Amino acid sequence: MTPIVKTRQPKNIHDDEEVGCGSCPVRRLDLFAGLSDHRAGEMLRGIDHLDYAARAPIYPIGERIPFVYVVREGLIKLSHSLPNGAERIVRILEPGDTAGLEALFGDPYHHTAVTLTPAHLCRVPVALLEQLDREVPDFHRQLLRQFQRSLYQAEAVLTNLSTGTAHGRVARLLLFLARNHGTHSVTLISREDMGAILGITTESASRIVAQFRRNGALTHCKGSVCTGNLSRLAELARDADANDKPRRVSYADG
Amino acid sequence: MTPIVKTRQPKNIHDDEEVGCGSCPVRRLDLFAGLSDHRAGEMLRGIDHLDYAARAPIYPIGERIPFVYVVREGLIKLSHSLPNGAERIVRILEPGDTAGLEALFGDPYHHTAVTLTPAHLCRVPVALLEQLDREVPDFHRQLLRQFQRSLYQAEAVLTNLSTGTAHGRVARLLLFLARNHGTHSVTLISREDMGAILGITTESASRIVAQFRRNGALTHCKGSVCTGNLSRLAELARDADANDKPRRVSYADG
DNA sequence: CGTTAAATTGAGATCTTTCAACTACGGTGG
DNA sequence: CCACCGTAGTTGAAAGATCTCAATTTAACG
Numbered sequence: 276m277t278p279i280v281k282t283r284q285p286k287n288i289h290d291d292e293e294v295g296c297g298s299c300p301v302r303r304l305d306l307f308a309g310l311s312d313h314r315a316g317e318m319l320r321g322i323d324h325l326d327y328a329a330r331a332p333i334y335p336i337g338e339r340i341p342f343v344y345v346v347r348e349g350l351i352k353l354s355h356s357l358p359n360g361a362e363r364i365v366r367i368l369e370p371g372d373t374a375g376l377e378a379l380f381g382d383p384y385h386h387t388a389v390t391l392t393p394a395h396l397c398r399v400p401v402a403l404l405e406q407l408d409r410e411v412p413d414f415h416r417q418l419l420r421q422f423q424r425s426l427y428q429a430e431a432v433l434t435n436l437s438t439g440t441a442h443g444r445v446a447r448l449l450l451f452l453a454r455n456h457g458t459h460s461v462t463l464i465s466r467e468d469m470g471a472i473l474g475i476t477t478e479s480a481s482r483i484v485a486q487f488r489r490n491g492a493l494t495h496c497k498g499s500v501c502t503g504n505l506s507r508l509a510e511l512a513r514d515a516d517a518n519d520k521p522r523r524v525s526y527a528d529g
Numbered sequence: 530m531t532p533i534v535k536t537r538q539p540k541n542i543h544d545d546e547e548v549g550c551g552s553c554p555v556r557r558l559d560l561f562a563g564l565s566d567h568r569a570g571e572m573l574r575g576i577d578h579l580d581y582a583a584r585a586p587i588y589p590i591g592e593r594i595p596f597v598y599v600v601r602e603g604l605i606k607l608s609h610s611l612p613n614g615a616e617r618i619v620r621i622l623e624p625g626d627t628a629g630l631e632a633l634f635g636d637p638y639h640h641t642a643v644t645l646t647p648a649h650l651c652r653v654p655v656a657l658l659e660q661l662d663r664e665v666p667d668f669h670r671q672l673l674r675q676f677q678r679s680l681y682q683a684e685a686v687l688t689n690l691s692t693g694t695a696h697g698r699v700a701r702l703l704l705f706l707a708r709n710h711g712t713h714s715v716t717l718i719s720r721e722d723m724g725a726i727l728g729i730t731t732e733s734a735s736r737i738v739a740q741f742r743r744n745g746a747l748t749h750c751k752g753s754v755c756t757g758n759l760s761r762l763a764e765l766a767r768d769a770d771a772n773d774k775p776r777r778v779s780y781a782d783g
Numbered sequence: 784c785g786t787t788a789a790a791t792t793g794a795g796a797t798c799t800t801t802c803a804a805c806t807a808c809g810g811t812g813g
Numbered sequence: 814c815c816a817c818c819g820t821a822g823t824t825g826a827a828a829g830a831t832c833t834c835a836a837t838t839t840a841a842c843g
Contacts, residue, residue, distance in 0.1 A: 355688050358767055363692055365684045377677065385681070415669040422676035423631065427639070429683040430619045434609050437691045438617055438728055441799070466822065474692055476800060481823055513612055695831070720790065730832060735790055752840090 318406065323398040333388035333396065334375065341381075341401040344374040349394025350455065350464075353386035354471065364472040366428050367391070369455055373421045379404065391464050437474050444473040445483045446511035449493070453503045461493065461503040487511070572660065577652040587642035587650065588629065595635075595655040598628040603648025604709065604718075607640035608725065618726040620682050621645065623709055627675045633658065645718050691728050698727040699737045700765035703747070707757045715747065715757040741765070 324347075327333065333344060333351065351368040365386065368374055374388050378401050407414045435447045448469060453461045469480035487493045492508050493501040578601075581587065587598060587605065598605075605622040619640065622628055628642050632655050661668050689701045702723060707715045723734035741747045746762050747755040 355684070357688070357692065363688050365687050379673065380677070385684075415673070419633065419669070419672060419676060422673060422680060423634070426676060426680050426683060429680060429687065430609070430639075433619050433683065433687050433691060434611070434617050437687060438611065477821090478801080478823085479799060481821090482799095485823065731789090732791080732833080733831060736792075736831095739791065 318403060321400050321403045325396050325398055327390045327394045327396065329390055329393050331390045331394075333390065334384050336385065336387045337383050339378075339381075339383040341378055343376055343378050343399045343401060343404060344388070345397040345399060346370050346372045346374065347395040347397060349396075350391040351394060351396075352389050352391050352468065352472070354389070355386060362471045363474070364432075364468065366425065366432055367451070367472065368428075372424065372428070376418070376421060376425065379418070391468060392462065432472065436472055441473065441475045441479050442483055442486075443512055444475065445469065445480060445487070446492070446508045448473060449487070449503055450505065450508050450512060453505060453508070459502050459505060461501050463496075463499040463501060572657060575654050575657045579650050579652055581644045581648045581650065583644055583646050583648075585644045585648075587644065588638050590639065590641045591637050593632075593635075593637040595632055597630055597632050597653045597655060597658060598642070599651040599653060600624050600626045600628065601649040601651060603650075604645040605648060605650075606643050606645050606722065606726075608643070609640060616725045617728070618686075618722065620679065620686060621705075621726065622682075626678065626682070630672070630675060630679070633672070645722060646716065686726065690726055695727065695729045695733050696737055696740075697766055698729065699723065699734060699741070700746070700762045702727060703741070703757055704759065704762050704766060707759060707762075713756050713759060715755050717750075717753040717755060 327349070334340070336355070346368050348370055351372075351374060352364045353366045353368065353374060354362050354364045356362050374386075374396075375384050377383070377385050404418075408418070435451070436444055438444070449461050449463075452463070453459065456462055463484065466480040466484065467477045469475075469484070470477045473480065484493070487508075488496060488501070490507075492504050492511060494504065495502040581603070588594070590609070600622050602624055605626075605628060606618045607620040607622065607628060608616050608618045610616055628640075628650075629638050631637070631639055658672075662672070689705070690698055692698070703715050703717075706718070707713065710716055717738065720734040720738065721731045723729075723738070724731045727734065738747070741762075742750060742755070744761075746758050746765060748758065749756040
């Protein structure tokens with residue numbers, strides 16, 4: 276894939292090469308839709324383009340800076356920390372999603388944002404968004420859409436990833452990761468992150484992934500990349516039962 | 530409290546008495562903030578005021594009608610139904626919240642909305658909101674706020690009500706119900722609804738409520754209204770352990 | 784005062800966590 | 814190039830939590 280600069284501190288590639296938002300794959304889908312190319316070019320100068328390694332912090336909860344982030348590449352986790360010190364991931368952002376929209380209201384960030392994979396983000400000043408809001412007729416509809424999108428994602432975490440048995444949750448997470456990938460190949464995230472998303476322990480996540488590997492739901496694992504048997508995973512996602520236990524032959528229904 | 534008309538079908542009290550939004554307690558907080566009283570009065574004619582009994586349906590998932598609902602009184606549940614037929618509540622709306630904002634985009638409703646308690650709602654035509662959007666300068670900021678509010682609530686369900694032990698979840702739900710009530714008194718919802726919010730079974734919800742009653746976290750229950758020992762509940766919400774088990778005296782730390 | 788739905792309770796089955804030990808991997812320094 | 818180290822991942826076994834299924838009990842309502 277795209278070569279990613281592996282730094283803990285995000286690298287601002289703005290000056291490096293011309294990676295303006297004109298070429299931004301998410302542009303037409305997102306906040307900057309409806310802007311003429313020229314005017315866009317002008318305004319987009321205020322935007323920083325940042326490259327992050329996997330597991331790199333983007334912002335901590337409580338920070339109050341006037342920036343909204345747009346995900347261009349990679350996966351981002353937004354999490355709360357629980358009173359007992361554990362972490363609970365409340366959303367996973369994909370390309371096209373936005374993080375830190377609360378900055379629009381001058382609120383401090385309500386989550387801690389950290390990359391799950393190497394990622395590329397655009398950091399957009401709130402002032403710029405306000406300007407767009409004034410100049411682009413339909414702009415605030417875009418913002419509403421972004422909020423709605425966030426809302427659906429949060430609800431999806433609840434219904435898909437925090438409901439049902441641990442097996443089912445893991446299967447649904449893997450399907451999400453596969454969908455995100457676009458193919459049968461599934462890029463696994465750390466067991467710890469899985470646990471934090473699914474509301475289960477790291478050990479349980481590990482056990483279940485191992486089990487899926489043994490029973491063929493995941494195959495050909497090289498590093499953190501596996502081939503997913505999507506139909507099998509879908510079945511597990513529904514059922515979360517009929518798994519690899521050597522099914523005892525029942526005399527009753529045989 | 531306010532006398533509530535107990536009907537399955539919502540009662541439109543628009544013609545009954547003059548319950549215009551001028552007297553609406555949520556008005557200044559919500560969608561209609563910033564509107565002059567006069568202009569408001571004009572526009573608000575399109576709004577229907579509906580009274581619902583407890584457990585009354587407001588709209589089903591998938592329905593596509595151009596209305597947004599504003600909660601004036603009572604609690605509303607927004608739920609998805611799971612593949613196995615079970616219900617998962619994804620949000621609980623309080624007075625001041627809005628339901629069905631997706632109608633703004635012409636989308637079908639993404640949840641099934643049902644009252645948890647007797648409730649009073651305003652049903653606002655989308656066309657009216659669009660008009661407000663054009664006429665009231667700061668209106669779309671109100672809309673953004675509503676979305677953000679929804680987002681926080683969804684995340685709160687995740688971190689407060691779908692995380693930790695079943696005891697902790699129930700305790701946090703009771704605190705929410707108490708907070709909503711404004712006093713020490715807690716109006717319980719059905720065990721089934723508790724289960725659907727907390728991601729536990731009805732039986733578990735019942736057992737835990739009964740246990741809380743026995744150990745004094747809830748007292749003086751009359752019907753579904755109890756007095757909550759808020760500090761005890763808060764402790765249970767944190768801990769979800771040190772409960773009514775006759776605590777064995779430990780020689781070690783005695 | 785029946786009738787029905789909701790709430791409660793019990794007991795065993797099942798799932799998940801806990802705690803601890805162990806393995807695999809990637810990088811680092813010699 | 815290899816030994817060493819630390820982190821992440823894996824696994825086992827027992828404890829604990831929750832669910833399931835079934836039986837009661839209670840409450841609500843006509």
